[in-house]
Structures are given as structure tokens and as C-alpha cells.
Amino acid sequence: MAGKSLLRPDLIVAGPVSELSFEWLKQRHVAGLILDLDDTLLALGEQIVNTKVMDWVARARLEFNLWIVSNNPNRPFIESIALSLSLPYVNRAAKPSRRALRRVLEEMQLLPEQVAIVGDRLLTDVLAGNRLGLVTVLVEPPGPSRILRGRLLRAVERLVFPDVLIRPTGNPSVGRS
Numbered sequence: 111m112a113g114k115s116l117l118r119p120d121l122i123v124a125g126p127v128s129e130l131s132f133e134w135l136k137q138r139h140v141a142g143l144i145l146d147l148d149d150t151l152l153a154l155g156e157q158i159v160n161t162k163v164m165d166w167v168a169r170a171r172l173e174f175n176l177w178i179v180s181n182n183p184n185r186p187f188i189e190s191i192a193l194s195l196s197l198p199y200v201n202r203a204a205k206p207s208r209r210a211l212r213r214v215l216e217e218m219q220l221l222p223e224q225v226a227i228v229g230d231r232l233l234t235d236v237l238a239g240n241r242l243g244l245v246t247v248l249v250e251p252p253g254p255s256r257i258l259r260g261r262l263l264r265a266v267e268r269l270v271f272p273d274v275l276i277r278p279t280g281n282p283s284v285g286r287s
């Protein structure tokens with residue numbers, strides 16, 4: 111892994127997951143997406159996935175094998191969200207541990223380089239993905255987090271890793287349209 115920081119995403123999307131370009135993923139030969147839940151598909155404190163994200167998932171499922179992998183231990187909550195999106199899920203995943211991700215790769219029957227992990231956190235989603243050799247995509251939350259934790263965690267990451275967040279690896283970020 112020399113030369114590549116484990117905290118450096120392959121793509122930083124300047125917006126929420128609903129602005130992640132399928133083209134970019136297909137150019138990378140990505141066939142599966144591992145989606146974080148809190149502050150990726152759903153702003154912290156929200157109970158329902160917004161329409162834009164719903165629509166994006168509906169389009170994404172036609173192109174990619176989708177799984178939700180969340181560190182959140184609240185199983186009934188994750189299950190209700192996963193059901194609303196008709197997606198399989200893993201909760202209590204303990205990212206940056208690779209264990210849950212390996213299990214999902216097996217379910218998908220895809221190689222690490224064919225799968226992108228999409229999340230809002232460097233120290234869980236991006237780190238876990240890079241450790242396993244996945245394509246890593248950092249996104250912004252789909253709305254304002256009503257729970258302070260989300261804002262706080264990202265503020266700390268920006269403070270500690272400004273270099274990573276300012277300069278992604280060579281690939282253009284997807285701008286807001």
C-alpha cells in the first residue's frame with residue numbers, strides 16, 4: 111500500500127450519495143456498492159430516507175449489487191430502513207474492521223476491486239475499504255444531522271486530516287449539478 115494513505119478516498123463527492131455518478135463507478139468496473147447508513151443514506155436523527163436518496167437507490171439497484179453495512183447497533187431501526195429500500199443489510203459491522211465487509215463480498219460474489227464502499231467517515235468507511243482493497247468513496251450527509259455526533263465527527267476528521275479532504279487522489283470530485 112506504499113504511496114497511498116489508508117485514509118485517502120478514491121473519490122470525494124461534493125454532495126450526498128444521490129450525487130454519486132454511476133459513470134465514474136462503471137469506469138472503475140465497480141459492480142457492487144456497500145452503503146453506509148448513518149449520514150450517508152440517512153441524516154442522523156432522521157427516520158425516513160429522503161426522496162432523492164430513494165430515487166438514487168432505485169436507479170443504482172439496476173446497475174449494482176447493493177448492501178447496507180452499518181456500525182449502528184440498533185437492529186430494528188436499521189431493519190426498518192433497509193426494508194424501506196428493499197436492501198440487504200449488516201448492522202453492528204464494527205468498521206474499520208473488515209470482517210463484515212468480507213462477508214458481504216462473499217454474498218455478492220465479487221472481488222474487492224469490483225466493490226465500492228460509500229460512506230461519510232474516513233476513520234470507519236474509508237479506512238475499512240482501503241484496508242480491504244475496495245474502491246472508496248466519501249460523501250456528505252443527505253441533510254443536516256439533527257444529532258450533534260455526526261457534525262462533530264466530521265469536524266474532527268476535517269481538522270485532523272485536512273490534507274486528505276482537500277486533495278483526493280487524482281480523480282475529479284463530482285460537483286453539484
Ligand SMILES: [Mg+2]
Nearest residue numbers: 146148149230
Ligand atoms: Mg456514517
